Amino acid sequence: MNKPDWVEGLRPETPIVAAVRETGKKIIGELCGWPPSVEFAENEVQQRFTSLFEPGATKPDVAALEEAGKRLGWEFSRDFEAADYYLRNHHLEQACPVPSDRLACDFIFFYVCEAYLQLIEQTGNRVHRSHIFDGIDEFNARLRAAWKSP
Numbered sequence: 001m002n003k004p005d006w007v008e009g010l011r012p013e014t015p016i017v018a019a020v021r022e023t024g025k026k027i028i029g030e031l032c033g034w035p036p037s038v039e040f041a042e043n044e045v046q047q048r049f050t051s052l053f054e055p056g057a058t059k060p061d062v063a064a065l066e067e068a069g070k071r072l073g074w075e076f077s078r079d080f081e082a083a084d085y086y087l088r089n090h091h092l093e094q095a096c097p098v099p100s101d102r103l104a105c106d107f108i109f110f111y112v113c114e115a116y117l118q119l120i121e122q123t124g125n126r127v128h129r130s131h132i133f134d135g136i137d138e139f140n141a142r143l144r145a146a147w148k149s150p
Helices: 015-032 043-053 062-077 080-088 091-095 099-122 129-148
Strands: none
Touching: 015 099, 015 129, 043 099, 062 080, 062 091, 062 099, 062 129, 080 091, 091 099, 099 129
């Protein structure tokens, strides 16, 4: 009996890589059921994003995801100069001309950041920002694919 071809491509991975990937899958599942279920800790944050959760609010455009993905990469690589340049030069407004998409981009950025920072905390800092950064491209690709599928 021959091995299935997919076995040939398997590579061992650390529990940290698996934890980052599985956390990403969970985040994607929550985001694809737009709007995700959220418990806001601060009233002012809830008020800022309330329009995204109103009945009849539309699912954000894929551009909002892509822009949030860029910002996540800069956040977890600690490339604050790139993030500052991006915001200072209004690149978000150019990529997402619709105000609700810009707001959704901000929400997605904060939502994903919080989820990954919670992973860092729950693992007693065994997962680091660099581990999350290493998995962010895969996360962004999976999120785009899941977002576009029906």
